[in-house]
Amino acid sequence: MREYKIAAIGGDGIGPEVIAAGLQVLEALAAKDGGFRLQVEHFPWSSPYYLKHGHYIPEGGLEKLKGFDAIFFGAVGSQEVPDHVSLWGLRLPIAQGFDQYANVRPARVLPGVKSPLVNGQGIDWVIIRENSEGEYAGNGGRTHRGLPIEVGTETAVFTRAGVERIHRFAFELAGKRPARHLTLVTKSNAQRFGMVMWDEIFFEVARDYPDIRTDRELVDAVTTRMVLKPQTLDVIVATNLHADILSDLAAALSGSLGIAPTANLNPERRFPSMFEPIHGSAFDITGRGIANPIATFWTASMMLEHLGEPAAAARLLAAIEKVTGSGVLSPDLGGKATTAEVTLAVCAAL
Numbered sequence: 221m222r223e224y225k226i227a228a229i230g231g232d233g234i235g236p237e238v239i240a241a242g243l244q245v246l247e248a249l250a251a252k253d254g255g256f257r258l259q260v261e262h263f264p265w266s267s268p269y270y271l272k273h274g275h276y277i278p279e280g281g282l283e284k285l286k287g288f289d290a291i292f293f294g295a296v297g298s299q300e301v302p303d304h305v306s307l308w309g310l311r312l313p314i315a316q317g318f319d320q321y322a323n324v325r326p327a328r329v330l331p332g333v334k335s336p337l338v339n340g341q342g343i344d345w346v347i348i349r350e351n352s353e354g355e356y357a358g359n360g361g362r363t364h365r366g367l368p369i370e371v372g373t374e375t376a377v378f379t380r381a382g383v384e385r386i387h388r389f390a391f392e393l394a395g396k397r398p399a400r401h402l403t404l405v406t407k408s409n410a411q412r413f414g415m416v417m418w419d420e421i422f423f424e425v426a427r428d429y430p431d432i433r434t435d436r437e438l439v440d441a442v443t444t445r446m447v448l449k450p451q452t453l454d455v456i457v458a459t460n461l462h463a464d465i466l467s468d469l470a471a472a473l474s475g476s477l478g479i480a481p482t483a484n485l486n487p488e489r490r491f492p493s494m495f496e497p498i499h500g501s502a503f504d505i506t507g508r509g510i511a512n513p514i515a516t517f518w519t520a521s522m523m524l525e526h527l528g529e530p531a532a533a534a535r536l537l538a539a540i541e542k543v544t545g546s547g548v549l550s551p552d553l554g555g556k557a558t559t560a561e562v563t564l565a566v567c568a569a570l
């Protein structure tokens with residue numbers, strides 16, 4: 221029996237609700253499959269925990285996480301804690317501390333889900349987000365605080381090693397898809413140092429992948445292409461901030477933020493990788509039992525893929541598609557189903 225150690229961090233808002241639903245589906249899947257077992261440990265790290273203890277991750281917490289095969293993460297963000305404090309207190313220390321530099325964000329219109337685009341069926345993308353540096357490097361400061369001459373700086377950091385490894389990762393992934401097409405997203409017309417280097421390294425790496433078609437698009441222009449000609453895109457590689465924005469657009473165009481999954485990968489597997497729905501805490505619906513668990517289920521499927529259980533991953537994705545296709549949809553998708561109802565339907569479909 222193959223056994224995997226999973227660290228579950230529900231976090232804030234609807235995070236604990238969707239993670240509980242995700243674990244329920246994973247348990248059903250493991251029971252059905254019979255070949256693997258999950259050993260789950262829960263971590264209470266969240267904003268309420270921070271308000272009580274003064275930290276999100278306790279002393280030695282990251283060290284403890286290192287012993288797990290994967291991290292299953294809900295959301296972080298609370299109305300009681302400034303967003304930059306919660307983000308830098310929980311999610312970024314894990315993603316950056318564990319060198320999860322490749323953030324993978326697929327987008328597709330699932331059966332039964334309506335895209336706001338007339339040509340939404342053309343959406344079948346994977347956005348690769350650089351996840352360790354760039355605009356999220358945390359490099360900056362404030363000087364002359366509170367005075368009229370106050371200065372704030374926020375320096376994007378691009379390293380040759382960091383840029384090369386994400387481009388290489390994107391080429392490898394693009395090579396596994398039928399379209400074998402990779403679009404470089406940039407803003408090297410206005411930003412002439414880091415972004416120009418970003419482009420140069422992309423085309424250096426491209427020489428090692430002659431069978432992959434490439435093109436280059438400015439980040440503002442690619443938004444229009446996503447909306448008007450979605451079928452012309454396949455895999456997209458973009459910086460930390462650019463891909464953050466594009467992936468929300470991709471989720472909305474595929475029907476709802478409630479379905480979009482993500483994997484924060486340390487491809488070399490020196491550290492555990494982290495899997496999370498991209499939607500965040502969603503205070504407006506927290507505790508109402510109507511959060512869409514589909515993003516978390518899709519995320520769980522990506523986690524299984526990474527753990528080396530591709531058959532179970534595919535089976536879960538097929539069950540998700542069967543359920544959305546049959547019209548069991550949560551309110552964000554125009555339906556009436558609760559989190560529990562969608563979860564039970566997916567368990568039954570398995």
Ligand code: IPM
Nearest residue numbers: 296297307464465467498500
């Ligand atoms: C995401 C989220 C986060 C980000 C937020 C919660 C800070 O929007 O994963 O896309 O910007 O990275």
Ligand code: MG
Nearest residue numbers: 464465468498
């Ligand atoms: Mg985002």
